[in-house]
Amino acid sequence: xxxxxxxxxxxxxxxxxxxxxxxxxxxxxxxxxxxxxxxxxxxxxxxxxxxxxxxxxxxxxxxxxxxxxxxxxxxxxxxxxxxxxxxxxxxxxxxxxxxxxxxxxxxxxxxxxxxxxxxxxxxxxxxxxxxxxxxxxxxxxxxxxxxxxxxxxxxxxxxxxxxxxxxxxxxxxxxxxxxxxxxxxxxxxxxxxxxxxxxxxxxxxxxxxxxxxxxxxxxxxxxxxxxxxxxxxxxxxxxxxxxxxxxxxxxxx
Numbered sequence: 025x026x027x028x029x030x031x032x033x034x035x036x037x038x039x040x041x042x043x044x045x046x047x048x049x050x051x052x053x054x055x056x057x058x059x060x061x062x063x064x065x066x067x068x069x070x071x072x073x074x075x076x077x078x079x080x081x082x083x084x085x086x087x088x089x090x091x092x093x094x095x096x097x098x099x100x101x102x103x104x105x106x107x108x109x110x111x112x113x114x115x116x117x118x119x120x121x122x123x124x125x126x127x128x129x130x131x132x133x134x135x136x137x138x139x140x141x142x143x144x145x146x147x148x149x150x151x152x153x154x155x156x157x158x159x160x161x162x163x164x165x166x167x168x169x170x171x172x173x174x175x176x177x178x179x180x181x182x183x184x185x186x187x188x189x190x191x192x193x194x195x196x197x198x199x200x201x202x203x204x205x206x207x208x209x210x211x212x213x214x215x216x217x218x219x220x221x222x223x224x225x226x227x228x229x230x231x232x233x234x235x236x237x238x239x240x241x242x243x244x245x246x247x248x249x250x251x252x253x254x255x256x257x258x259x260x261x262x263x264x265x266x267x268x269x270x271x272x273x274x275x276x277x
Contacts, residue, residue, distance in 0.1 A: 094122025
């Protein structure tokens, strides 16, 4: 009997991982973010968030991702070229890896991520990668930032409005103030609520804002700004090139 062909992201190592500590001192970030992050954890909102995470871990809740600040470890503030905003991490075992929309190696990409790959292929002709991890983007200046940075297993948005949004708003503002040319990709209504935080946008500004529906199958094809067909990847690449900034969207080795 003929076997069906393997999907390109299969045959990769899978790992089970979740958050094991509520101590921010254990979460490494690039030194360029250190002052901002330390200031947040020292203020009342940061302290309350730490207490909340500790309490949830104390009652046996399984929290994802294992490294909430991974995006800040992988992408230094002065190197940010693009910000892609997500909402909160994936809430199933094995999926979340601390980068918005990205999943750990060996995990089948969820529908939203598959639509991102579809748009990447339609826009730039790039074949879907052998995995669902967007870490190669993070390594070259794409800040993959969820607005909430932790979640409980099987409970989407369970850590919303616990303080993470204060930190991630500060991160967006820091990028606006530091970067000489940055593209902000706002996919979906939630991400688009952050548009007022982005200073320096517009025809005479330093930053480019691209908006479309969320890549979820529920909205990716809907008007007035469908995600599929938005051509954000080529637009970002062309605009950054005009500013003298190189960006390669390839996820292949």
